[in-house]
Amino acid sequence: MNTANDIHDLLIVGAGINGAGIARDAAGRGLSVALCDKGDIAGATSWASSKLIHGGLRYLEHYDFALVRESLQEREVILRIAPHLTNAIRFVMPHTPALRPAWMIRIGLWLYDHLGGSLSLPKSDCIPLGNGQYGAPLNSIYKKGFIYSDVQVDDARLTLANVRDAVNAGASFMPRTRMISARRENSLWVCSLAQADGTPVESRCRALINAAGPWAAQLHPLLGGQQKIGIQLVRGSHIVVPRLYQGDHAYTLQNDDGRVVFILPFFGQFSMVGTTEVRMDSPDMSPAASDEEIDYLCRAANRYLHKAIAPSDILWRYAGVRPLLDDGKADRQTSTSQVSREYQFMLDQPTTGDAPLLTIIGGKLTTYRRLAEKALARLASTFPHMGPTWTAEKPLPDREIDQNASPGIDFGGGLCERDVRYFLAHEWAQDAEDILWRRTKAGLLMTREQRDMFATWLEANRCAM
Ligand SMILES: Cc1cc2nc3c(=O)[nH]c(=O)nc-3n(C[C@H](O)[C@H](O)[C@H](O)COP(=O)(O)OP(=O)(O)OC[C@H]3O[C@@H](n4cnc5c(N)ncnc54)[C@H](O)[C@@H]3O)c2cc1C
Numbered sequence: 001m002n003t004a005n006d007i008h009d010l011l012i013v014g015a016g017i018n019g020a021g022i023a024r025d026a027a028g029r030g031l032s033v034a035l036c037d038k039g040d041i042a043g044a045t046s047w048a049s050s051k052l053i054h055g056g057l058r059y060l061e062h063y064d065f066a067l068v069r070e071s072l073q074e075r076e077v078i079l080r081i082a083p084h085l086t087n088a089i090r091f092v093m094p095h096t097p098a099l100r101p102a103w104m105i106r107i108g109l110w111l112y113d114h115l116g117g118s119l120s121l122p123k124s125d126c127i128p129l130g131n132g133q134y135g136a137p138l139n140s141i142y143k144k145g146f147i148y149s150d151v152q153v154d155d156a157r158l159t160l161a162n163v164r165d166a167v168n169a170g171a172s173f174m175p176r177t178r179m180i181s182a183r184r185e186n187s188l189w190v191c192s193l194a195q196a197d198g199t200p201v202e203s204r205c206r207a208l209i210n211a212a213g214p215w216a217a218q219l220h221p222l223l224g225g226q227q228k229i230g231i232q233l234v235r236g237s238h239i240v241v242p243r244l245y246q247g248d249h250a251y252t253l254q255n256d257d258g259r260v261v262f263i264l265p266f267f268g269q270f271s272m273v274g275t276t277e278v279r280m281d282s283p284d285m286s287p288a289a290s291d292e293e294i295d296y297l298c299r300a301a302n303r304y305l306h307k308a309i310a311p312s313d314i315l316w317r318y319a320g321v322r323p324l325l326d327d328g329k330a331d332r333q334t335s336t337s338q339v340s341r342e343y344q345f346m347l348d349q350p351t352t353g354d355a356p357l358l359t360i361i362g363g364k365l366t367t368y369r370r371l372a373e374k375a376l377a378r379l380a381s382t383f384p385h386m387g388p389t390w391t392a393e394k395p396l397p398d399r400e401i402d403q404n405a406s407p408g409i410d411f412g413g414g415l416c417e418r419d420v421r422y423f424l425a426h427e428w429a430q431d432a433e434d435i436l437w438r439r440t441k442a443g444l445l446m447t448r449e450q451r452d453m454f455a456t457w458l459e460a461n462r463c464a465m
Pocket of ligand 1: 014017018036038042045046048049051179180213214215219235236237275319321363366367
């Protein structure tokens with residue numbers, strides 16, 4: 001067994017966006033931090049999102065004003081600290097009077113422009129559609145629409161940048177290391193972990209954070225958590241097809257089931273369509289998009305666009321699982337769209353002086369940084385020496401590849417050997433998938449043969465790197 005001799009202040013389970021954000025924040029505030037993940041960084045929900053840093057216009061329909069305000073404020077912060085990972089875009093919403101009246105959308109957009117305080121992005125407007133760049137791709141029955149701003153983000157690299165910065169500030173990251181169980185001993189946690197090859201690891205810490213996303217409820221009792229956790233697991237799928245229209249705007253399409261579907265520009269030559277919502281029973285079920293979901297997304301796009309899409313056009317599909325907070329307010333028979341995207345903390349500390357366990361349920365990519373601040377505030381009595389909040393101002397790191405170094409082998413899709421070496425040495429990548437789909441999106445730009453050749457090359461050369 002490997003025993004980590006150091007006693008960490010904090011051990012965080014899960015290097016999704018929430019665990020990564022907490023690790024960065026805590027390390028920068030002077031805590032000694034360990035972070036583990038059973039898979040790749042952002043290998044679960046945090047690379048399968050719609051890749052938006054958004055206020056969540058439709059949450060206004062559910063009167064989630066506090067969440068929308070916080071999300072809009074965070075949109076500003078993330079634009080500031082991660083300009084290299086974000087991109088502001090305009091969303092066009094064709095008006096379909098039978099689904100939502102124009103007055104309702106106008107009020108919603110006015111709130112969207114103002115709830116977050118002073119916002120830097122262009123404000124919303126009512127626009128004629130016609131034959132201009134916003135109207136030309138649409139069926140001619142859509143005569144007018146609305147336009148508003150939001151932000152696209154590289155979700156996997158945003159997560160990675162947080163882990164990188166946490167490690168830069170002294171955190172230790174344990175990749176491919178699963179938390180098995182933990183027990184309290186005196187005023188510490190004694191944690192049993194296992195590396196991918198089965199090697200057991202023991203680690204001690206003063207406080208434990210369960211940021212295991214879809215697995216948080218399952219893990220909670222294994223860490224001695226006493227409270228019952230209400231969680232709903234909801235799969236969301238996206239499809240990527242050849243670019244459907246000119247222009248760098250997105251569409252927000254109202255569907256007749258009350259949901260909205262986005263069409264987003266993706267890496268220049270593609271369009272991404274998403275998402276669906278399908279309840280799941282277990283986080284361990286493979287979150288693959290079903291044929292029904294594919295059909296749903298194609299129909300939603302075809303209702304609005306001239307250029308029809310069919311399942312045979314799909315170049316890539318991906319799906320992720322939302323762990324939604326089940327506060328008992330939303331009826332299980334009703335749409336999961338109505339379940340709040342808020343997050344909640346559960347602090348388990350039977351008596352003062354016991355080592356605390358903080359479990360995180362729910363959340364959005366957009367609000368990860370505020371979630372991290374609030375999570376650490378919940379542990380303030382355990383860490384009275386912790387420094388002040390700081391993450392709203394300091395930019396997240398970018399990759400530091402030496403572009404003058406020889407690129408080496410060209411694998412296609414813009415991926416070269418120099419970059420691969422960097423991802424392995426500095427970004428904890430291990431598999432072809434980590435590199436093709438999370439460190440980059442080269443997988444989308446390569447042929448199947450190129451992807452297979454790269455995977456074979458990596459398998460043969462990884463140990464020597
Ligand atoms: C389809 C879809 C679209 C979305 N779109 C958006 C969007 O556009 N904008 C937005 O703001 N939000 C969006 N979200 C929400 C957002 O993606 C999630 O809230 C966020 O990614 C959750 O991050 P997380 O860190 O909680 O979970 P995850 O990213 O799932 O991370 C949890 C990590 O814990 C690890 N783990 C689990 N158990 C263990 C264990 N025992 N030991 C070690 N590690 C463990 C897992 O491997 C995983 O990496 C979307 C979600 C979905 C599903």
